[in-house]
Amino acid sequence: MTEFHVSLSGVTKDYGKQRAVNNMDLTLRAGECVALAGHNGAGKSTLIKLILGLIRPSSGKVMLLGHEASSSTAVRMRRNVGYLPETVALHPSLTGAETLAFYARLKRQPVSANTALLVRVGIAQAAQRRVGAYSKGMRQRLALAQALLGTPKVLLFDEPTTGLDPASRLMFYEIVRELRNGGSTVLLSTHALSELDGHTDRIVVMKNGSKIADGSMSQLRHTADLPIRIRLKLAQNASPAGLLPDAWQRIDESKFELACTERSKVEAIRSIGALNMAIDDIEIHTPSLDDMYAHFLRREDL
Numbered sequence: 653m654t655e656f657h658v659s660l661s662g663v664t665k666d667y668g669k670q671r672a673v674n675n676m677d678l679t680l681r682a683g684e685c686v687a688l689a690g691h692n693g694a695g696k697s698t699l700i701k702l703i704l705g706l707i708r709p710s711s712g713k714v715m716l717l718g719h720e721a722s723s724s725t726a727v728r729m730r731r732n733v734g735y736l737p738e739t740v741a742l743h744p745s746l747t748g749a750e751t752l753a754f755y756a757r758l759k760r761q762p763v764s765a766n767t768a769l770l771v772r773v774g775i776a777q778a779a780q781r782r783v784g785a786y787s788k789g790m791r792q793r794l795a796l797a798q799a800l801l802g803t804p805k806v807l808l809f810d811e812p813t814t815g816l817d818p819a820s821r822l823m824f825y826e827i828v829r830e831l832r833n834g835g836s837t838v839l840l841s842t843h844a845l846s847e848l849d850g851h852t853d854r855i856v857v858m859k860n861g862s863k864i865a866d867g868s869m870s871q872l873r874h875t876a877d878l879p880i881r882i883r884l885k886l887a888q889n890a891s892p893a894g895l896l897p898d899a900w901q902r903i904d905e906s907k908f909e910l911a912c913t914e915r916s917k918v919e920a921i922r923s924i925g926a927l928n929m930a931i932d933d934i935e936i937h938t939p940s941l942d943d944m945y946a947h948f949l950r951r952e953d954l
């Protein structure tokens with residue numbers, strides 16, 4: 653049986669006249685990492701707060717670990733949920749160790765596990781320093797440590813990698829991988845789609861409160877069907893380039909380019925093979941995640 657850790661059905665959230673989330677359906681399974689992408693004000697943070705039960709939907713149902721998210725029974729479930737908010741307010745006069753101990757007590761977790769947690773997020777050496785003297789990245793790592801307390805079943809990260817350097821980002825995604833392998837569900841909101849490659853199972857794209865795309869990277873590529881560019885470099889002794897069909901554009905003396913769809917890519921490569929030309933190199937440029945993202949956000953019909 654598929655185990656859903658989180659499910660939203662027909663969820664709408666209005667703030668007065670402002671519709672922040674519109675008729676949203678979403679399910680998150682155990683051991684799944686899903687990225688939530690969308691422009692500023694698309695409704696990502698609101699969606700995360702709905703899952704946390706911090707706000708109630710105007711209509712529809714949000715289920716978290718088998719309980720309605722904003723119900724009193726779900727409060728007990730919160731111990732199984734880790735949350736990293738978009739802006740983290742940590743007390744500047746507490747040390748890193750004291751901060752984590754404070755959150756561990758709030759979450760009723762043993763403080764004995766904290767040292768290992770500080771090592772895991774890479775700030776053990778600064779544990780006795782005041783948080784006020786931490787860099788932005790160090791504060792973000794400490795905030796991540798509090799979200800990981802008790803190895804939650806559901807982790808909600810609101811723009812977790814903002815302010816992290818590339819090494820810290822890698823550390824973050826390494827932790828996400830461990831969490832997934834351990835069966836936790838991870839939902840992370842982001843603007844940085846280009847850094848997601850290989851780190852998430854699905855990407856959900858939101859626009860003006862509605863879900864406009866939901867699928868794995870390759871499913872989204874298929875749906876977007878953006879042109880792929882195949883570049884050929886012919887060998888010096890190659891047969892005349894005139895053998896190439898007209899669709900191939902000449903770039904210079906020896907280089908040619910074809911724009912084709914994801915679906916017709918294999919056929920295009922096969923047809924070059926059939927021409928029996930001497931080829932030095934073939935490059936395939938697939939659309940980047942940012943290209944796909946821009947494509948979905950641009951579409952007027954969505």
Ligand SMILES: Nc1ncnc2c1ncn2[C@@H]1O[C@H](COP(=O)(O)OP(=O)(O)OP(=O)(O)O)[C@@H](O)[C@H]1O
Nearest residue numbers: 667670671672690691692693694695696697698699
């Ligand atoms: N407490 C609130 N009261 C009124 N309107 C709100 C409130 N919180 C959010 N909104 C509105 O709801 C919409 C969605 O906001 P939300 O913060 O969920 O977007 P977001 O996708 O997280 O944006 P960002 O990427 O900028 O963080 C926006 O139009 C925002 O102005």
